[in-house]
Amino acid sequence: MDLRAKLTILxxxxxxxxxCSSSGSRRKGDRNGLGNSEGIGICHSYTPDGRCVSLLKILFTNHCIYDCQYCINRVSSDTPRARFVPSEVVALTLDFYRRNYIEGLFLSSGVIRSADYTMEQMAEVARSLREDHGFRGYIHLKAVPGASPExxxxxxxxxxxxxxNLELPTQPDLDRLAPDKQIVTVEQxxxxxxxxxxxxxEERRGSQRAPTFVPAGQTTQLIVGATASPDAAYLAAADRLYKNHGLRRVYYSAYSPIPRPDARLPAKSPPLWREHRLYQADWLMRHYGFSASELTTPDAPDLPLDHDPKLAWALRHRALFPLDLNTAAREALLRVPGLGVHSVDRILAARRVRPLRVDDLARLGASVRKVRPFVTALGPNPEAHTLDRVDLQARLVPARQLDLFAAPTPRVVTPDPAASRLLVPVPDALPGALPTAGPALGRLT
Structure with a gap:
């Protein structure tokens, strides 16, 4: 099989x-090597200044000795197979980089022969790029669970x-669909x-000459909707991985039906909104001080689809509100719907200068419509005493979003040709906005 055919398949x-993760590495280029991973995001990620950057994302091989039922590359699948050798991956990476197509490499693989053999092949690709060719761009490798520490x-x-990749949140899920995998092995x-x-x-703090080890950290992926496990199980698994293993990110990927699926798999993908809500809940755990157990309840183990998890938590804990904008602690303000991390920091800075009114929130970058029912401040705020009104959720969730879940069939929107000629500024992503592509990073306030 020629290289072009292999590349197409893999x-x-x-x-x-x-x-595939954004950067976090600080591997500076030098005049003796190729590339530079300083200050850039990888894999079609957007940098703070708006640049979109990319990498060569391929499998080393789609041959696999495992029979994970949700995977198109499982051993029992009849998908076309291909395999690179390390020198081919190195040559492709350098060729694509020199043509200015990529800024790095994401290399995953099916498991061939054994975990050690597969890991050895991928490690050789990275070694050759760095040592033989002086490649200084970004490299993301799949760590094969069970491979030797060496x-x-x-x-x-x-x-x-x-x-x-953990793939599924509980061991019974893996036993059902991926019997060759063990959570304990992945976590080891x-x-x-x-x-x-x-x-x-620690060694780098003592000497800048000490070698780095995975400077951008580690990530994992969970497949959403392949089993009946609720969102609570996904959040509990993510919370455990963040606390015990210092993961940089957990990625949630909605299950995608594959050709000739096993009868144990669902017939269709879960709603993309479910994946999006998990990303929002994950963001709350990492940046807002929420624990996984707070975001769902035993009676409702799945996150609501019609509004974001922060608003859902606030509606369940109405007795804690309203909060006084001028006296509440930072940790409490972070739990107010409509207040993000930057908004809270601005509130804390501004109230040192003078007492705040609710109307000041708009100038501080907060969503006044969402915040108003949950806070008090200098001056009257009648809405702060309406938390028990039955229409509170309807007033806080955009009507267009509620319509999406209430409609029995998808609505067909006919584009207005005149609208394309209007130059209308695009606002920041709303907390409930559905992502159009890639992992949902939806800013949650």
Missing amino acids: ADAAKYDAS LIERAGLHADRLSA TMRHIHARREQAE
């Missing part, structure tokens, strides 16, 4: 892996990021990466 097979060490010394690999990374950071 690039297409890589599209199911969502754990091979993980070899890969981590050359890669910017590693990711060992994560634990080794985390411990070795902390060791490398």
Whole structure:
């Protein structure tokens, strides 16, 4: 099979892996090497200044000895197969980079022969790029669960990021659909990466000449909707991984039906809104001080689709509101719907100068419509005493969003040709906005 045919098969097979991450590495270029991963995001990610950057995203091979029923590359699948050798991946990466098509490499793989053999092949790709060709661009490798610590060490010394995919949130889920995988094995690999990374950071504090180890950290992926596990199980798994293994990100990927699926798999994908709500809840855990157990309840283990998880939490805890904008602690303000991290920091800075009114929130970047029922401030705010009104949710959730869930069939919108000629500024993404592509990063306030 020629290289072009291999690339066609293995690039297409890589599209199911969502754990391609933005940068976090600081691998500066030099005059003796190729590339620079300083200050850029990778894998069609957007940098703060609006640049979109990309990487070569491929599988080393789609041959696999495992029979994970949700995976198109499982051993029992009849999908066309292909396999690179390390020198071919190196040549492709350098050729694409020199043509200015990419700024890095994301390399995953099916498991061939054994976890050690597969990890050795991918580690050799990274080693050759770094040592033989002086490549200084971004490299993200898949860490194969169960591979020996020595091979993980070899890969981590050359890669910017590693990711060992958990795929499903509980062991019974894996037993049902991926009997060759064990959560304990995946987490052992994560634990080794985390411990070795902390060791490398400690060595770097003593000497800047000490080698780095996975400077951009590690990530993982969870497939949403392939089993009946509720959102609470996904959030509990993510919370555990963040706390125990220092993961940089958990990626949630809605299950996508594959050709000739097993009868144990659902017939269709879950709503994309479910994936989006999990990303929002994940953001609350990482940046707003929420725990996984707070975002769902035993009676409602799934996140609501018609409004964001922060608003859902506030509606369940109305007794805690309203909060006084001029006296409430930062941790309490972060739990007010409509207030984001930057808005809260601006409130704390502004109230040192003078007492705040509710109307000041608009100038501080907050959503006044969402915040008003949950706060008090200097001057009257009648809406602060309407928290028990039955129409509160309807007033806080945009009508167009409620219509989306109430409509029995999808609505067809006919574009207005005149509208395309209007130059209307595009506002920031709303908390409830559905992502159009890629992992949902929906800003949640």
